[in-house]
Amino acid sequence: MLPAVIPVAFVVIGGVGTTLLQSLGLMPLVGAAELSTAAFDDTDELLTSALLSLSIAVVSTAIAAVVGFFTAVLIISGNWGGRIVGVLGAAAVTVPHLVGAATVGLLLSDSGVLARLLGVSPEAWPALVAGPTWFAVVAEYAWKESAFIALIIVGTLATRITSYDETAAVLGARRPARLRLVLFPLAAPSLLVASAIAFAYTLGSYEVAWMLGKTYPEPLSVMALRLFNSASLTARPEAAAIGVITVVLTAVVVAAAMLGLRRMRAWR
């Protein structure tokens, strides 16, 4: 037990604790430690970034949850098609996010592979990469996380779900009714947990938004890393403040998901 608990506690509590201390000005690089909330002062900037990060995370997680659920249904059906989708989904899960970002960039840019496939000239192609819609960023997260969500659902339910599905079929339930009343309620808890993990990941992840996103406004993680690496002395506490805000946002969403999970269990 202890070999796992000690390093995790050290990194999690030590990491977040130090970030918190830095954000409050208690661990300056030079000079005396002094408690202040100066790092949180630029509220307009922080709010813009937080809203941007949240919207990216909400949209991509929503797409990933829908696609992931239907992918899981296909995989569980056990047909040859489901098997192919299962293999491709598992392959997508193993791809590092950074590589995903690189390849989505090659796919969606104005001279990218998709534009060529569709025969659209670079001038007519919308600015999907680094454009105002954050399309490429959302697409990359939705792609990777949908595969993740699908595999989590399949992993937790593959053995149980088919027998319920067949029972309902024997009792005369039609396909849409089985999907809505059998498959979805059974998959809902793992769908919720997997979506919460995907959401937390998307909110805190750096490399995809950094590679495929616009330079301004920045999502929280990109702004934090830029400030962290900048030469200015006041920038470190600001970077840490963004870290603290992101931790709080993640904690709120995860807590909401856990409450939802509890209600689901009670409902059963």
Added chain:
Amino acid sequence: MTLSTSNVDVERAHRDQLERRMPGDAGRPLSQSRGVMRTARILSTVLMSLWFALPFLPLVLWSFANSWSAPDLLPMQLGTDGLTAALANGAVAAFGESLLLSLIVAAIATPVGAMAARALSRRTLPFGRLVSVLLFSPVLLPPFAAVLGINVVLLRAWVPPELGVILVLVVVAIPYTTFSMRVAYAAYDDGFDEAARTLGATSRFALWRIHLPLIAPALARSAFLAFLVGWSDYLVTLVVGGGQLITLPLIIASSASGIGNESSVAVLSLSAVIPPLILLAFVSRARNLNPGKKS
């Protein structure tokens, strides 16, 4: 009364048993779709396959393209310029460092996670719930927030950057290994260990010859997940590593931020995609041992 067994297909039943197909398993005629639904299923299968496969296409096409200007559907000239450029960027050394780092992370996080899972599955642990929450927390924690803080701690404690990277990545991997081993231990029967001990096996012998072979497939899955954590990481290696470790994602990022490097980015990315796929193929072939089954 006579009993006829002519309608029982023994061969088929035996085959089903070998494949462990039970009535109610997936792919049975009962829930098979027909008509419109069948068309819808095939269509959605094609769409889903495209959704998952399409991002792999640029990697393959660009990897072997020497020149490929904008409107052309396929590369104009095939060649190995991308490979040459990737090698010039230090791809081989970075591949080696990535591999070493991921293997070390897997080698530490897997046994640690297995031990934690074993302790958690016994349910006698004090504060078991709290410990579960703590061990799961790295999955939910925004990596950059923890990394900014822990980086300062590690620097002040004079921990070498390589060790720092390994430590943080092990912590990120522990939730995956712990919880996949937790699932395995939930289905594990302690009776095998106890029987072995009753028959006179030492605890070491029971561990190596009974316990580990039984949980080996789950260990392989956990190790694979931990490997992926190390293999995929960019941010921890960048910030905590402080330039001491140049792994594959780092040179992919630096190549991708330049212009006109498409083919070398594709080659590097492809080389980052293939090793996990090979491991995945091995891991998914690993079957659970079935005591008493003829092999």
